[in-house]
Amino acid sequence: MSPEEERALTALFGEGIREHSEAGLRLITLPAVTLPPGCTPTTPFGIYVATPYAGYQSRLYLDAPVRLASGAIPPTTAAMLLGRTMHAASIQGIPATLPLPEAILAHIRRYQLVA
Amino acid sequence: MSTTITIEIDGQPHQSADASLSGRRIKELRGHLDGRLLKLEADDERFVADEEVLDLRGGEQFTFECEVEEHRHHQHRRKRIVIEVDGKPYETRRHELTGAEIKALAHKPPGNLLYRITAERQRVEIGDTQPVHLHDGEKFVTTPPVGHAS
Numbered sequence: 001m002s003p004e005e006e007r008a009l010t011a012l013f014g015e016g017i018r019e020h021s022e023a024g025l026r027l028i029t030l031p032a033v034t035l036p037p038g039c040t041p042t043t044p045f046g047i048y049v050a051t052p053y054a055g056y057q058s059r060l061y062l063d064a065p066v067r068l069a070s071g072a073i074p075p076t077t078a079a080m081l082l083g084r085t086m087h088a089a090s091i092q093g094i095p096a097t098l099p100l101p102e103a104i105l106a107h108i109r110r111y112q113l114v115a
Numbered sequence: 116m117s118t119t120i121t122i123e124i125d126g127q128p129h130q131s132a133d134a135s136l137s138g139r140r141i142k143e144l145r146g147h148l149d150g151r152l153l154k155l156e157a158d159d160e161r162f163v164a165d166e167e168v169l170d171l172r173g174g175e176q177f178t179f180e181c182e183v184e185e186h187r188h189h190q191h192r193r194k195r196i197v198i199e200v201d202g203k204p205y206e207t208r209r210h211e212l213t214g215a216e217i218k219a220l221a222h223k224p225p226g227n228l229l230y231r232i233t234a235e236r237q238r239v240e241i242g243d244t245q246p247v248h249l250h251d252g253e254k255f256v257t258t259p260p261v262g263h264a265s
Binding site: 002003004005006007008009011012013014032034074089090091092093094095098099101102103105106107109110113 | 199202203227232236237256257258259260261262
């Protein structure tokens with residue numbers, strides 16, 4: 001990742017942003033992902049998959065399924081990444097080619113918009 | 116045919132039958148204020164010299180700044196500030212910008228969403244017309260309005 005991306009990700013998600021490679025996937029670990037107000041958990045650990053994966057252009061996995069502010073739990077799938085069981089809501093249309101902060105924010109924003 | 120225009124000086128309305136006024140004449144409308152600086156309040160606020168003639172449309176707002184010597188210190192204090200947008204630094208002398216202006220400063224698409232990051236790592240969405248008082252080192256991020264649930 002570029003120095004600019006790392007600086008923006010650190011401002012957003014805290015110290016300890018790391019890039020990993022596993023099974024051909026580009027993975028970015030995010031220490032504390034602040035979800036939109038009303039979501040639980042509030043700041044889960046996250047792994048962003050910056051590679052097309054499982055039929056998605058990119059994916060944002062969190063270490064727990066998210067309950068939205070409305071109380072609903074969106075359709076979620078689980079995967080084992082970097083030795084952890086992670087959960088991702090079904091979100092399409094976010095290209096892995098976007099700069100990392102922009103793509104990750106676009107994923108997070110969906111948790112605010114989905115009823 | 117003459118048209119009277121109304122301008123605001125120090126918050127007070129003043130009328131003029133002449134739409135071309137010098138800085139000195141605008142000062143005279145307000146009273147004797149020699150030694151003080153006339154400032155045109157606009158998107159890109161600036162000082163107006165006594166001899167400068169402005170073509171006014173009406174509705175312009177003027178204020179007075181401190182005396183010349185103090186102004187030099189004031190300008191010195193009005194330093195450049197650096198903000199970060201998507202991790203990249205951008206410099207400005209303007210201490211207040213709207214969301215649209217911050218995106219333009221950083222060459223971001225106008226359709227992107229803009230967020231300010233607080234010290235607690237919270238994201239606060241900034242609207243295009245919303246003015247933001249900027250602080251040195253303040254951080255912003257943008258994102259395109261993409262993605263949909265499936």
